[in-house]
Amino acid sequence: MTPSPSTVAVIGAGPAGLMAAERLAQAGLRVVLHERMPSVARKFLMAGRGGLNLTHSEPPAPFLNRYDAAAQGRIRDWLDALSPADLIEWVEGLGQPTFVGSSGRVFPKAMKTSPLLRAWLARLEELGVEIRTRSRWTGWQGEALTFDTPEGERIERPDAVILALGGASWAKLGSDAAWVPALEGAGAEVADFRPANVGFDVSWSPLFRERFAGTPLKGIALTHGDRTVRGEAMIAAYGIEGGGVYALSAGLREAVERDGSTMLTLDLRPDLDIEALTQRLSKPRGKDSLSNWLRKAARLDSTAVALLREGGPLSADPAQLAARIKGLALTLTDVQGLSRAISSAGGVALDAVDERLMLKARPGVFAAGEMLDWEAPTGGYLLQASFASGVVAAEGVRAWLDGR
Numbered sequence: 001m002t003p004s005p006s007t008v009a010v011i012g013a014g015p016a017g018l019m020a021a022e023r024l025a026q027a028g029l030r031v032v033l034h035e036r037m038p039s040v041a042r043k044f045l046m047a048g049r050g051g052l053n054l055t056h057s058e059p060p061a062p063f064l065n066r067y068d069a070a071a072q073g074r075i076r077d078w079l080d081a082l083s084p085a086d087l088i089e090w091v092e093g094l095g096q097p098t099f100v101g102s103s104g105r106v107f108p109k110a111m112k113t114s115p116l117l118r119a120w121l122a123r124l125e126e127l128g129v130e131i132r133t134r135s136r137w138t139g140w141q142g143e144a145l146t147f148d149t150p151e152g153e154r155i156e157r158p159d160a161v162i163l164a165l166g167g168a169s170w171a172k173l174g175s176d177a178a179w180v181p182a183l184e185g186a187g188a189e190v191a192d193f194r195p196a197n198v199g200f201d202v203s204w205s206p207l208f209r210e211r212f213a214g215t216p217l218k219g220i221a222l223t224h225g226d227r228t229v230r231g232e233a234m235i236a237a238y239g240i241e242g243g244g245v246y247a248l249s250a251g252l253r254e255a256v257e258r259d260g261s262t263m264l265t266l267d268l269r270p271d272l273d274i275e276a277l278t279q280r281l282s283k284p285r286g287k288d289s290l291s292n293w294l295r296k297a298a299r300l301d302s303t304a305v306a307l308l309r310e311g312g313p314l315s316a317d318p319a320q321l322a323a324r325i326k327g328l329a330l331t332l333t334d335v336q337g338l339s340r341a342i343s344s345a346g347g348v349a350l351d352a353v354d355e356r357l358m359l360k361a362r363p364g365v366f367a368a369g370e371m372l373d374w375e376a377p378t379g380g381y382l383l384q385a386s387f388a389s390g391v392v393a394a395e396g397v398r399a400w401l402d403g404r
């Protein structure tokens, strides 16, 4: 008689859990995937609203550098297990062609999650993965797992477990970090969750807020401390958000938390040096209003001009004007909360798991995805690491089961 396959409980049906489930089922294991929400992958679907930036096309070294320094050693191994090229091949294998956008970011041509997710779920069904929605993991009872389900409490005793419970942002999509006490109780260190890829408060004048909230600042450079990034930002009613801000958000968040506020400097014309800009601004203004003339001479749009005016009265002196355009200082007074953040920093300490992502305090239990303590800017790095860590955890489970 052939022995029945081992059963693995994968808990959390986001990108990390679904990827782990696929790999385990392909290896012939019986997989039960538990998801607390009524449907799977809600955050993954939400990511599709912005086009679904799956990964990035940049070379391996700068790619790895996008992650926080403390996590890079681990993430290098994850990217070896599932590289950006592997991820693209996998997406295309699900019938979703991809393309590289002008910024080097990689998207599915469909620019949304739903067709990819549909094909993926069909594959998982074919592989025999059992998906149980409305099944919320609540902790352990001895060695057994406990779940809150519409039929009441369920107790399961799988041979191995992968936790892929997500971070703590956008809790309404499912990842609410309610699991933290259970893991701490099991002896795993969990770093406090903090908002990442998040906007910051700026006290705009009521007029500016009313007229310009929701308008973008394109093709700018943003500087905080010794870091400068090119990108765009978005004026929000509460302050400022968008890709360029997110790229700096780890340092900005730490400075605001430490000092109560911090300065973000915008260069509204990064392609012109200050001398060239001063020269342009030295041309006679004629009958134009200052705003119109700035629009023409410095090629600034109306949001940028209004933003310059937010910083106080504008000098008519070309050199001073050029300096303001290339070094517009904004005081950030607070960080938006976790409910508005694209991702979160914090989570299960990387020291609490071994290189196969098994909890040192709980053999046979693995963790993957954003619930681990790493962070990265937007640009596809979040999904790439979530998928890749799902692969590592699945391989870890196989090796552990083989070794038993």
Ligand SMILES: Cc1cc2nc3c(=O)[nH]c(=O)nc-3n(C[C@H](O)[C@H](O)[C@H](O)COP(=O)(O)OP(=O)(O)OC[C@H]3O[C@@H](n4cnc5c(N)ncnc54)[C@H](O)[C@@H]3O)c2cc1C
Pocket (backbone or CB within 6 Å): 011, 012, 013, 014, 015, 016, 017, 034, 035, 036, 037, 040, 041, 042, 043, 044, 046, 047, 048, 050, 051, 052, 053, 054, 055, 135, 136, 137, 138, 164, 165, 166, 167, 169, 170, 173, 174, 175, 176, 177, 178, 179, 341, 342, 343, 368, 369, 370, 371, 378, 379, 380, 381, 382, 383, 384, 386
């Ligand atoms: C608006 C938005 C846009 C984004 N856009 C992008 C993008 O374009 N590119 C990119 O790289 N990243 C993007 N992200 C981030 C990306 O979606 C996440 O990093 C990724 O989904 C994390 O995957 P995960 O599987 O670790 O966690 P999640 O996707 O959060 O999945 C975790 C799952 O676990 C479930 N769960 C939690 N607790 C329990 C429990 N106790 N029992 C059972 N189930 C539980 C949750 O309901 C959830 O379904 C975006 C995020 C947001 C919010």
